[in-house]
Amino acid sequence: MIVDDHDIVRSGLVNMLDTFDEFVLAGEASNGEQALHLCDAHAVDIILMDLVMPVMDGITAIRHIRAGYPDVKIIALTTFEEEKLVQEALQAGAISYLLKNISVDELSRAIREAHAGRAVLSPEATQVLISAATQPPPPGEDLTQREREVLALLVQGMSNRAISAELTISHSTVKNHVSSILSKLGAANRAEAVALALNHKLV
Incomplete structure (x- = not known):
């Protein structure tokens, strides 16, 4: 046919x-x-x-x-x-x-x-x-759901302490999430992570 x-x-x-x-x-x-x-x-x-x-x-x-x-x-x-x-x-x-x-x-x-x-x-x-x-996977593809939530709050300019209160998790847990986010995105700091999140529409 x-x-x-x-x-x-x-x-x-x-x-x-x-x-x-x-x-x-x-x-x-x-x-x-x-x-x-x-x-x-x-x-x-x-x-x-x-x-x-x-x-x-x-x-x-x-x-x-x-x-x-x-x-x-x-x-x-x-x-x-x-x-x-x-x-x-x-x-x-x-x-x-x-x-x-x-x-x-x-x-x-x-x-x-x-x-x-x-x-x-x-x-x-x-x-x-x-x-x-x-092709390498796009940045952020391996972020967990919780890491995406933390990243979204980083984009809003929130501090670790504010994120801790917003998500009802400990301050140390937030620090661990932020560290993991920077590592997975290959970002040197929070500002670079925010820029990558916006450029690649991760949040």
């Missing part, structure tokens, strides 16, 4: 796949909702799924189709290579992520690989995932 909201794209993909006798087109859809209905009506093995579409986007459609038809393999086929889309498509259940500038031979190979249960990622998608995996 081919799912794309642009007629010319669907037509081009149909013409590409028509050159291979082994592929039989189960249907075409212009959005995710239509794709779901087609899955109800036809036996589908592989879906070429665009991601940005009206009515129901590709990510939502992938999630619904995989929930209702777990044996269907879905290849995300899009023009977008943003990290968020790549990760969301794969998390939703797409087996592969390809860009629309793919060649006929590359697409046919990806379809065969998907049918065999093997993933194929475009070089761009692979690079996006590698970059995401190697």
Whole structure:
């Protein structure tokens, strides 16, 4: 099945796949909702799924189709290579992520690989995932809930003693929290911690 909201794209993909006798087109859809209905009506093995579409986007459609038809393999086929889309498509259940500038031979190979249960990622998608995996976590990601509460009060300019009274905890506990906050944020002092909190919207 081919799912794309642009007629010319669907037509081009149909013409590409028509050159291979082994592929039989189960249907075409212009959005995710239509794709779901087609899955109800036809036996589908592989879906070429665009991601940005009206009515129901590709990510939502992938999630619904995989929930209702777990044996269907879905290849995300899009023009977008943003990290968020790549990760969301794969998390939703797409087996592969390809860009629309793919060649006929590359697409046919990806379809065969998907049918065999093997993933194929475009070089761009692979690079996006590698970059995401190697990026250091943003500052403050490992702060505890209590440390975030203390940090919020630091941003308000409160002293340790005032924070102690506000949160009903001991003065020494506040000092320990502040020390931990500075360490986790890599801040040299309270002022730098406050600046980091504001810049990264931690509070």
